[in-house]
Amino acid sequence: MSEPDSPAQLRQAIAQGLHTGNTSGLAPGYVQCNIVILPESQANDFLRFCALNPKPCPLIASSQSPGDPALTLLGNIDIRTDVPRYRVFRDGILDTEVTDIKSLWRDDLVTFALGCSFSFEEALIADGLEVRNISQGVNVPMFRTNIPCTSSGPFAGDMVVSMRPFRAADAIRAVQICTRFPSVHGAPIHLGDPALIGIKDVAVPDYGDPVQVADNELPVFWACGVTPQVALENARLPFAITHSPGYMLVTDLRNSHLAIM
């Protein structure tokens, strides 16, 4: 028997429709992943996009062959059922949200699992830092920047970032902690003046919820897993599937296993 809150047990509940909520805070200690599912014909371009933009698109695993719904590196996974909510895109536009993709599965689909900020937020909290979006109980604020990604085939766009405010000493500590985790976005890419990366108002995020930034704090910005979703929309692919934001694939991989030192 799986233990309560084990990733395998949670995925089983998700596959059976017993858990339909988001996965924030679930299965603590284990890696959760952003999911992108594409036809084989676009998969190589997307793989190259990830390789060229590793901070917003840190690839942790992908299908062994087209049509294979397993991700054996991450656990006993059926990607068609084990994510609580999926987004189906047609011609680059969100068409529908569903709770399984069995009826949509095709022999040419390739799955990509990308690292997610939940892993480094856990490491920050474990070190005693306050992660504002968690203490306020909201989604992290995310912003479009003017930092261009390196394009690959149809995949292109500016980097999306998430923001967490810290006092300077904690920001420095956050750089140290997150540097250990390159496969979940790694060190921040900016801190201080938001205008320098094209953000007009740090109180008005493009995605997620606003959080308070105190006078003695700096906004600290990390490359964000929404970036590949924007690149996917820009590519206007005939057909693509992703997870719904916050409704992640919960894996058997431990967060601590991602630390490079």
Added chain:
Amino acid sequence: MSEPDSPAQLRQAIAQGLHTGNTSGLAPGYVQCNIVILPESQANDFLRFCALNPKPCPLIASSQSPGDPALTLLGNIDIRTDVPRYRVFRDGILDTEVTDIKSLWRDDLVTFALGCSFSFEEALIADGLEVRNISQGVNVPMFRTNIPCTSSGPFAGDMVVSMRPFRAADAIRAVQICTRFPSVHGAPIHLGDPALIGIKDVAVPDYGDPVQVADNELPVFWACGVTPQVALENARLPFAITHSPGYMLVTDLRNSHLAIM
């Protein structure tokens, strides 16, 4: 024969009075040290001050026994002759500057060698970062802060910091690089608003020279080796000797050897 610019050859020239200038940029690749020389009666309190305040006072080596002028861990050194310029303090006040301390040497003197920012500046430049005080050809600007050191016996005072301006991405990179070198002040202790650590005007340093900070840059602050000199002055010891700022002990230890990873 020593090679040109080898630390041993440079120390020989210094001991013979052939090199009397500062040591900035000399013997590239090798560790230079701040020097503090105290009577044995105060040495334990000072050692404890360094242990309690490792960022401003990173101890690299000390005498094996009182009265011993060697520092064998750092090379074939006679501390009485191998520093280009010394400061002699009496009752906590600078009394005189001299080029050797043979006539002042006593059987109860203990030498402490502390890490110096030259080592991490070399690592920053090797990574392609511009270190402003070096590109402007001036001394690094240093500031008294309102951050108290942990006191030990008579040794007490606020931390002194050095400041180098960087764009945010380079500041983040500087945190990563300097984290590898804890024995030469390690990661910055603050960045951004100088007022938060008690600095009124970043254009008016308390020691060293001002450097330009561009609008798109953050001032980044490191714990500084002037901190123990201030603590020494505050302690009002009857007798103490230090190097003169910029006139360091050049050692046989390689900077790369200080990297913890």
